[in-house]
Amino acid sequence: MFAASQGTQLEQVDGSTDDKPICVPSQVSESAFELFLSVCYNKPDVLKICNKAVIQLLELSDMYLCKDARVYAVHHLQRQRYSLEPTQLISLALKYNVKEILPHAFERLVSARINDISDDEFRAVGSVVWNTMFKVKERLDVHRRIIACEAPPMVHAGTCTKQKLCEDDWKQLWWNGMGRFLLDGRNPQPYKDAVERFEKLDIGEINLDCWKAVLYIVKARSAFDHERKLITRTADDLVKYLIVEPNFEDFGRLVH
Numbered sequence: 001m002f003a004a005s006q007g008t009q010l011e012q013v014d015g016s017t018d019d020k021p022i023c024v025p026s027q028v029s030e031s032a033f034e035l036f037l038s039v040c041y042n043k044p045d046v047l048k049i050c051n052k053a054v055i056q057l058l059e060l061s062d063m064y065l066c067k068d069a070r071v072y073a074v075h076h077l078q079r080q081r082y083s084l085e086p087t088q089l090i091s092l093a094l095k096y097n098v099k100e101i102l103p104h105a106f107e108r109l110v111s112a113r114i115n116d117i118s119d120d121e122f123r124a125v126g127s128v129v130w131n132t133m134f135k136v137k138e139r140l141d142v143h144r145r146i147i148a149c150e151a152p153p154m155v156h157a158g159t160c161t162k163q164k165l166c167e168d169d170w171k172q173l174w175w176n177g178m179g180r181f182l183l184d185g186r187n188p189q190p191y192k193d194a195v196e197r198f199e200k201l202d203i204g205e206i207n208l209d210c211w212k213a214v215l216y217i218v219k220a221r222s223a224f225d226h227e228r229k230l231i232t233r234t235a236d237d238l239v240k241y242l243i244v245e246p247n248f249e250d251f252g253r254l255v256h
Contacts, residue, residue, distance in 0.1 A: 051080055055092065062096050067248040074098055081105070086112060087121035090129055099243040103235035109133055110140070110231055111190075128242065136234050140227055144188075148179040152217050157209035169204045170214065177201045178218075191227065195219060 054076045061069035081089060081104055089105035092098060109125075110133055122130065151174035156163045181194035189197065195218060203211050 049076070051077075051084060054080075058092065058096050058098075062246070065246065065248060070096075070246075074100055077101055085121070087117060087125050091124040094126060094129075094242060097243050097245050099239045099245060102239050102243065103232065106133070106235040106238060107231050110136055129238065132234060132238060136230060139230065143226055144182050148182040149175070151175070151178075152214060154210060154214055157207060157213060159209045160207040162205065162207070165205045166207045166210055169206045170210070173201060173203065173206065 054073050057069055058073040058077070060066070061073060077084070077089070077092070077098070078100055081101060086105040086108035089101050090109065093102040093105065106129070109129075151171050154167050154170045156166060160166050177198045178194060181189040181197055182191075198218070199215055
């Protein structure tokens with residue numbers, strides 16, 4: 001690129017001479033640019049760096065089409081994903097087309113409290129992601145209410161001599177226990193936590209063998225897996241729809 005501009009009427013490109021240096025954006029810190037050069041030289045000797053520098057590194061990798069810097073930045077963001085807000089991760093994923101971090105961020109966004117999200121975060125994520133997230137939350141809320149209200153069918157063991165009493169207590173226990181854990185207005189429990197609390201309850205007149213059998217069905221979580229599968233499938237669809245990863249095939253590293 002530098003050689004092609006020599007002897008032509010074209011304006012000299014940045015970096016071709018000392019009088020025409022590469023201008024790093026003012027918002028990019030010196031540490032981020034040093035890290036960028038270090039990665040380009042295959043000398044990533046910085047083991048602990050702040051998230052801000054890594055995000056700036058991702059910006060530089062996008063600006064100069066440097067695959068090594070991008071891979072390094074994405075790997076770091078994946079390791080540190082819990083230290084960043086889901087809205088920030090989604091914003092980065094969309095801005096720099098990073099498919100690796102979007103599914104995790106979307107899963108956290110679905111479980112986030114909407115009132116805790118600022119206007120700036122709403123704008124950063126964009127309408128497509130928000131509309132999708134609200135639809136997923138509504139479907140999950142409906143599913144949660146169905147699970148809370150409909151106890152799994154009781155299959156009585158051969159040792160159960162009071163099946164009617166056993167059945168009635170089971171339905172009552174499910175509503176008062178699992179129903180309350182899942183629909184608690186102040187502190188609704190995730191499915192996993194709700195099951196752990198539920199199995200510690202007093203089972204009343206439920207036959208012990210019947211209890212063990214039905215609890216096995218509950219812990220198998222075939223109904224509870226609906227939440228995870230829906231979120232995962234939706235996040236994968238968002239990646240396909242919104243993310244177009246850069247093609248580095250025609251570009252070498254910035255520094256050789």
